[in-house]
Amino acid sequence: MSGPLLPGDPGTIGGHRLLARLGAGGMGVVYLGRSATGALAAVKVVLPELADEPDFRARFRREVEAAGRVISPWAVPVTGAGPDEPTPWLATAFVPGPSLGEAVHRSGPLPTHSVRALGRMLAAALRAVHAAGIVHRDVKPANVLLAVDGPRLIDFGIARSTGHTALTATGLVAGTPGFLSPEQAEARLDSLGPPSDVFALGCLLAYAATGRLPFGEGTAQAVLYRTVHDEPDLEGIGADGGGAHGHAAAGDELRALTRECLAKDPAARPDAAEIESRLAGDAPSGGAWLPPHVVRDIADRSARMLALPDIDRTVTDLPNGAPAPPHGGVSRRRVLALGSGGAVLAVAGAGAALWAATRDDAAPPAGEETWAVGVHADLSGPGKAAGRAHEQGVRLALEQHNARADKPFELRLRTADDRGSQQRARAAAQSLVRDRGVLAVIGPTTDACVDGAVATYEEALLPMLLVKPGAFRLVGRRYRAPLHCRSLVYALGFGLAVQLTRQEKVSYPGLLQDRTADPVAWQVTQGVTDAMRKARTRFYPRVVPSGLDDLGPQVTDILDAKVDSFVYAGPAEGAAGVARGLAAAGFDGPRVGPEEVAEPAFLDEAGAAAEGWLLGTSFVDPERLPAAASFTSAFRRRFDAPPGRYAVEAYDAANLAIDQLVRGVRDGRPPERARLATLLRAARYRGITKTYVFNRDNGRFEGEVCYLHRVENGEFRFLGAVPGGD
CATH class of the missing domain: 1.10.510.10 (Transferase(Phosphotransferase) domain 1)
Incomplete structure (x- = not known):
């Protein structure tokens, strides 16, 4: 761009x-x-x-x-x-x-x-x-x-x-x-x-x-x-x-x-x-x-360029007494007219595009007075919905920052697409690291891609703010770059168990761990079992190997133990099979699952059997969160669509980074990467979704907030945080 x-x-x-x-x-x-x-x-x-x-x-x-x-x-x-x-x-x-x-x-x-x-x-x-x-x-x-x-x-x-x-x-x-x-x-x-x-x-x-x-x-x-x-x-x-x-x-x-x-x-x-x-x-x-x-990608990225106020006037070229345009830029309508001989340069349906490609080898070197926040995400692969929501949330935060009259500097957006591939994640990280103007990165958006990219970010001491990934494999290592901007998977499992024991008043839950979703499944299971033991609640656990298609025998075994509730730790597709099995058996006790179940595949494959399921997540529905009303309104104005899942969380993370960049200004310059990493871990920031406080040694989010969603009328309905959370 x-x-x-x-x-x-x-x-x-x-x-x-x-x-x-x-x-x-x-x-x-x-x-x-x-x-x-x-x-x-x-x-x-x-x-x-x-x-x-x-x-x-x-x-x-x-x-x-x-x-x-x-x-x-x-x-x-x-x-x-x-x-x-x-x-x-x-x-x-x-x-x-x-x-x-x-x-x-x-x-x-x-x-x-x-x-x-x-x-x-x-x-x-x-x-x-x-x-x-x-x-x-x-x-x-x-x-x-x-x-x-x-x-x-x-x-x-x-x-x-x-x-x-x-x-x-x-x-x-x-x-x-x-x-x-x-x-x-x-x-x-x-x-x-x-x-x-x-x-x-x-x-x-x-x-x-x-x-x-x-x-x-x-x-x-x-x-x-x-x-x-x-x-x-x-x-x-x-x-x-x-x-x-x-x-x-x-x-x-x-x-x-x-x-x-x-x-x-x-x-x-x-x-x-x-x-x-x-x-x-x-x-x-x-x-x-x-x-x-590829044609669509060219057109999409062209449209994003035209949507930004990035064709700027210089102050010395403004007519005497003329006010500077918003953001100091020429309007999008004016950009569209910058063709040869005054002809209109439009984005054609076939993909003709006004899009400036910034190559990695043309990134701003150290000392250039231009800075950026990066988004490292799956933007075109199987997880592109969450990746694009990340990008839009960060873009909105940067545009709002750049619109402030008292801003000490402007921030551009830099994106890198790993397509959900761990192998591509390293190259994506390298492209952002090479751009010396990038001071912080929101992403990656999957745990596997975090594994592929973390060494690159760590070597460069480029802060990586993790919004969606929640496995705690990074926490036990002495990394300085990663910052967990969400509760870990373990905390979600713990929160689900708290909900069952305190609010649902269960006394004997069944617990099925499907290792297809490991390491997430076993971390959820560990959180559930620790909370059950702390509450002195007995439970009936079962574990199945990865890739097992038919979970019917395990469901029957757990129900034969006369459990009064059911916890499934695994992927959405497995949860759909479990839901159908429970419905066929006439089981109507509380049924809960982790964030991985809160996917369209669960609703599509489970059908009516999904009704009533309670899911613990790290994300909110901003349209049902009063504190997010202004964000939702601004997002709709900017993108002409409701915010996607993780958009508000990415917006919060970007504003956290912006807050520390502004607070750390010296001589009109933002802090460098290594100093920003230290500032972020020491920060306390009140976002829309939660208050951000971190463990200074490992970057772990100190809160253990778990948000609840219940399936009602074929949709995921946001209920708020588990009582006793953030």
């Missing part, structure tokens, strides 16, 4: 009116600009301290010259440049779309027909690059932007003319490990030529088709070694047999061509023209080259 202009940013550069920041890196800042004709452009501006270095200026001049010589519909055209001006700059056409890396990370590998079309168009771009006598040398997913009409190759920052003497030192590897040819990996500069770009294209196509790097991950040295000595991992390329848009052999052809591109011997690789010819016929048509979910 774009960010606001900072006080030190210029108002214009090279005849372009600067509107917003698209990204920043160690070499400069990229702005969204508008030319005198009204056309939008991405304007790269070199940092002043680098402009005085002759070698860097020579490299930048070479980039301008190289990019200007490439004429292809699939390469971003240069629209203006000033390499010899006091502040060097380069303007290219603004591309409305995410990078290939972001698209694959967010939505998974592309289908075969999309990868073939991608390969054909990028090969055409490389053919133009090589025809201009240039070697790109950095073909990678971050340097390929996606649009509905095709990809765009960008960034000629380390490109050089064929046979040109490199400006880098001997032995220095220029490029990105994982997308380097063997000759680049070994720094054989005299061997670099067009075949090196073809090898990189092969790596890129393998990544697009599988979501994996063909030579694996790890340290740069390990990846470079495997690039030189090992065979690529091409498993999964063409697995869909060409997809709906291709013939049966399309997948095999793509895999074979990719393998040829990855030949160790440069002479054995096909050239760009041959690749383009062999993939002929995979041309885009109205966005059909991309799978629908």
Whole structure:
């Protein structure tokens, strides 16, 4: 996403009116600009301290010259440049779309027909690059932007003319490990030529088709070694047999061509023209080259950009006596009119988008005056409903903070999608850690993804505020980054037992632990049994192994013990079977379950048998919570929908982070990550849902509040907290 202009940013550069920041890196800042004709452009501006270095200026001049010589519909055209001006700059056409890396990370590998079309168009771009006598040398997913009409190759920052003497030192590897040819990996500069770009294209196509790097991950040295000595991992390329848009052999052809591109011997690789010819016929048509979910993702993220007040004026450009617009920004209607020649730039149904993609390698470095709160969540996988609720809750909190007249600084939102995958969680965390402006992260949204990401956040001492995950496996370790913004699963089990013994007046509950939901199930069970023993209430426990489909015999066994209530610790699907079994047996005593049961699957599969079940959760229904009335109203105005589950909890967590960032301000700057982690653990913050107080040693939420929901008329009805809670 774009960010606001900072006080030190210029108002214009090279005849372009600067509107917003698209990204920043160690070499400069990229702005969204508008030319005198009204056309939008991405304007790269070199940092002043680098402009005085002759070698860097020579490299930048070479980039301008190289990019200007490439004429292809699939390469971003240069629209203006000033390499010899006091502040060097380069303007290219603004591309409305995410990078290939972001698209694959967010939505998974592309289908075969999309990868073939991608390969054909990028090969055409490389053919133009090589025809201009240039070697790109950095073909990678971050340097390929996606649009509905095709990809765009960008960034000629380390490109050089064929046979040109490199400006880098001997032995220095220029490029990105994982997308380097063997000759680049070994720094054989005299061997670099067009075949090196073809090898990189092969790596890129393998990544697009599988979501994996063909030579694996790890340290740069390990990846470079495997690039030189090992065979690529091409498993999964063409697995869909060409997809709906291709013939049966399309997948095999793509895999074979990719393998040829990855030949160790440069002479054995096909050239760009041959690749383009062999993939002929995979041309885009109205966005059909991309799978629908990627097109929708582009449109969704475009709409989110347009919904933000992030196209800012600079104070010096305001007319005399004119009041600053809300948030200092240009209205969304004005943004929509920023097309070439005043034409309207709209978000089309096919997915044409005004969306500025901020790549990980363009994140603000230390010292940049821009800060953010991150959301690490499942935004497109099986848990996307909760993930998107997290994002919306945090977004609302940040927008309200930025609207305050007395704010000491603004905060942007940065998101990372792990799709609910523990394997992807580490990469998602790394993307947020690399953005030095991110000071705190809300998420991840599953316990498994917490396991995959916690080491990354811990190493960076980047605070991670956990709203949904509740397993206590982190609490016993000496982590400094995690902060539990909810009661642990154990506390929910304890709260359910308190409800049964004190309010429901049970005397002999049955307890069924379904290990399909472990570790949550056994932690709930432990909380229930501890509370029962403390209350001196006898109970009848049973445990079943993971994956057992038929729980009927266990239900019968427990009922035969003449229990007066039933506790099930397991997933929603198992609870549905238990509910049907209890209903068939005519059991009408109290029936309770943990948060994992409070899912639509329970209602759908249990039907009428779900009626009356009591569930203990860490979340509230803000529409039934009087204290959340203003939040609910603001949320509906902002998103034109009721708040989803965990939206208000994420809103609370974001405001907790904002509160400590503001309290910790020194010299107009918020606290750095490590100091913020300490401040958060010492904080006491009254949110909408509860009062936040933490154990300073392990970040555990000190309260043990358990919220109750009862199934009534086929819906989960919020009842409030268990008496004696927060």
